[in-house]
Amino acid sequence: QLQLEESGPGLVKPSETLALSCNVSGDSISSGSSSWGWVRQPPGKGLEWIGSIFSTETAYYNPSLKSRVIISVDTSKNSLSLRLKSVTATDTAVYYCARHLVAAAAPILVDHWGQGTLVTVSS
Amino acid sequence: SYVLTQPPSLSVAAGQTASITCAGDNIESYSVHWYLQRPGQAPVLVIHYDSDRPSGIPERFSGSNSGNTATLTISKVEAGDEADYYCQVWEGGSDHSIVFGTGTRVAVL
Numbered sequence: 001q002l003q004l005e006e007s008g009p010g011l012v013k014p015s016e017t018l019a020l021s022c023n024v025s026g027d028s029i030s031s032g033s034s035s036w037g038w039v040r041q042p043p044g045k046g047l048e049w050i051g052s053i054f055s056t057e058t059a060y061y062n063p064s065l066k067s068r069v070i071i072s073v074d075t076s077k078n079s080l081s082l083r084l085k086s087v088t089a090t091d092t093a094v095y096y097c098a099r100h101l102v103a104a105a106a107p108i109l110v111d112h113w114g115q116g117t118l119v120t121v122s123s
Numbered sequence: 124s125y126v127l128t129q130p131p132s133l134s135v136a137a138g139q140t141a142s143i144t145c146a147g148d149n150i151e152s153y154s155v156h157w158y159l160q161r162p163g164q165a166p167v168l169v170i171h172y173d174s175d176r177p178s179g180i181p182e183r184f185s186g187s188n189s190g191n192t193a194t195l196t197i198s199k200v201e202a203g204d205e206a207d208y209y210c211q212v213w214e215g216g217s218d219h220s221i222v223f224g225t226g227t228r229v230a231v232l
Contacts, residue, residue, distance in 0.1 A: 113165035
């Protein structure tokens with residue numbers, strides 16, 4: 001049974017870097033049959049795709065966040081990470097780890113979600 | 124980037140049919156996927172590739188896509204269908220972006 005478990009600080013100060021990890025069990029990141037990434041949801045608002053990465057380390061990002069985001073994978077730990085720099089209050093959100101279905105070497109949709117972790121940006 | 128617009132809310136009586144729309148420019152040229160999100164929970168995929176149901180999703184959920192509008196239809200609505208619903212497409216291009224709709228809150232009366 002696939003499980004995605006997010007972890008990281010629940011509180012980050014403005015201008016600092018948000019860093020989250022996602023531990024994957026029940027599937028292998030290195031299998032290459034899926035891509036892995038992150039989706040966020042500000043409180044009371046809709047879903048926003050952040051980005052996705054393949055085991056080859058090829059990554060794709062939301063153009064609106066691209067300049068601040070890095071997603072990386074650690075195949076030895078079967079995990080992925082998110083780093084979002086220079087955060088502001090507008091980055092406050094529930095961050096979901098997400099497995100993506102892939103077609104033609106592109107992430108197409110999210111077929112499995114973690115439970116999400118709330119990150120608040122505040123001094 | 125591509126914009127997907129959904130009505131903010133929809134109310135439907137139990138046992139009736141709910142139709143949730145997702146508007147986008149020439150959306151029929153995209154494959155549309157739908158998610159439901161119950162309060163306090165992660166989203167769940169209910170329709171992929173316009174009209175296909177993932178394993179475990181009831182036949183009451185169906186989808187269509189034509190022109191500038193994609194539609195998720197829930198027949199014989201139940202209290203447990205009360206949730207937020209989001210459409211989504213893969214925009215493609217060099218960024219291979221995934222785009223979500225604005226979301227629709229469905230209330231069951």
